[in-house]
Amino acid sequence: MTDQAVGAAEIPLLQAAELRHQGRAPALPFHVRGEDGTTITVLRLLRVLPGKRIVGEAQWRGRRVLAKLFVARRNSRHWERERQGIAALQAAGLPTPEVVCAGRIAGGGHFLLTGFLDGSRTLAERWSAVAALPAGAPPALEILQPACALLGRLHAAGLVQTDLHLGNFLEHGNELFLIDGDGIEHVAKGPTAQERQTLDNLALLVAQLPLAWESCLDVLATAYESEQDRLRPDRETLLRAVEDARAQRLTHFLGKTLRDCGQFAVRSTTSLFSAVVRTEKQRLAELLAYPDGAITRGQMLKDGNTSTVARVELGGRALVVKRYNLKSFRHALSRFWRPSRAWHSWVAGHRLAFYGIATPAPLAMLEERVGPLRRRAFLVTEFCPGESLMQRLSPDREPDVDEAAAILELFGALCRLRISHGDTKATNFIWHAGRLALIDLDAMVQHDSHAAFARDWRRDRLRFLRNWPAHSALYRWLDANLPEGG
Incomplete structure (x- = not known):
C-alpha cells in the first residue's frame, strides 16, 4: 500500500452526530459519506456554526468543491432552503456558484456541494x-x-x-x-x-x-x-x-458581546465572568490568567485609587490593561450589584466601533465575582498611539483643516446618535492617522430621552471648551462650530 493510500485510510469517517459534538474546530481532514456512497473529504474550514453547520473546502470525486454540511438534529429545513434559494438565483439568471451535488449524509444530516471558486x-x-x-x-x-x-x-x-x-x-x-x-x-x-x-x-x-x-x-x-x-x-x-x-x-x-458565540468567547463561573474577542482568546490567555502581573510588568500610565492603567507589550503588540479598583469597603458595597465599569466600557467600546467611531479596540473584559457579587474588574484594549488634543491643539490658533474636519465629524456623530461621553477632557481625545479616537468610556451613555441627552450634552460641551482659555482663538472657534445638541 502506498503512503498516499495509507494517509487516505487514516482519515476518519464521521457522521453528523459526531460532527455536532466537534465544537468550533473539527479535526482535519475528515470524510463524510452520502447515502449514495459518495465520499466528501473536508480539507479546510471556512465557517462553523457549532452543532449546526460546517462550511469548508473539500474534495469530491477528484474535484475541488465548497461543502456545506448540515448536521443539526433537525437540519432538513435549512438544507432545503439552501437548495431552493440557489435554484431561485439560477432561475433569475443571477450569478451564484453552481450546485454540483446535494443529498443526505449516511446516518443523518445533509450536504450541499457547489463549485469552488479558487482565488475568490x-x-x-x-x-x-x-x-x-x-x-x-x-x-x-x-x-x-x-x-x-x-x-x-x-x-x-x-x-x-x-x-x-x-x-x-x-x-x-x-x-x-x-x-x-x-x-x-x-x-x-x-x-x-x-x-x-x-x-x-x-x-x-x-x-x-x-x-x-x-x-x-x-x-x-x-x-x-x-x-x-x-x-x-x-x-x-x-x-x-x-x-x-x-x-x-x-x-x-x-x-x-456578552454571550458565547462565533465572535466572542464568554465564560461565567461563581468566581469570574470573562468576555473575549474570540480571535484574541489564545493570544490573550496568559495575560487574562494573571492580569495583575501584566500590569506590574507593564508601563504604568495611571495609578489611582479607582483605576490602574498600564501599557503592556504582548508578542510585539501594544495593549492597554485597565484595572478598576475597589478603594474601600463602602465602595465595594456600592459596586457589588451593578455591572462594573469594565463591563460598561466593554459594551461602550463595541457600540462606538459598531458606528464606525474610532476608539481603541476592546479585546477582553474580566469581572472577579463571589457568586452574583462583583468585585474588581479588568478591561483590555488595543493601545492607541498618537497625541491627545491637549498636546496637539494650541489655544492661540484655530484647528487646521484636517483637525477641524475630524473634530466636527466626531462631535457631529456623537450628537446625531445622542451619545454623551461624561468626561470630555482633551486628554480623552487621541489624534491618530488623521482621526480622533475617543478613550475612557466609563461614563458614556447613548440616550433614549432627548431631554436627558440635551442636559448631558451641554455638560460635555462645556467641559470640552474648558480645556482651553475662554478668550482664546481655539475656544472661540470650538464654541462657534461644535453642535449645540439642544
Missing part, C-alpha cells in the same frame, strides 16, 4: 482594508457600488436576501456572485409589500456601513438603480429605514 474573496474581506477611509472614498465605492447594483438586480427579479451583508457577495475574477441560498426569499405579493420589503433589504446593507456613509446615500442608491428601473427609493424614506435597521442590528450585536 468576499466583499467583507475587501472592505476590511478600506473601512477606515472617509465616506465616499473611491476604493470603498469600488466595493459598495457593484454590491448595490447586484442587489438591485436581485430585487428586480422579485427576490431578497434576508441575511444580507458584504460577506454574502463573492468576487471571482471580474464577476460578483451572490452566495448563501438559505437567506434568499421571494418578495411578498402586492406592490406596497414589495416596495417595503426591498427598501428594508437595501437599508439593511447600508446600515452596516459607518454612520458617515449616510452622506453617500444618493451615490449608493444610483448604483442600486443602475441595473433596474422599477425600484427607486426616496432618500428620506431610505434614511429612516436605515436608522431602523441600524438600531435592530445594534441591539443584536451588543447582546452578542
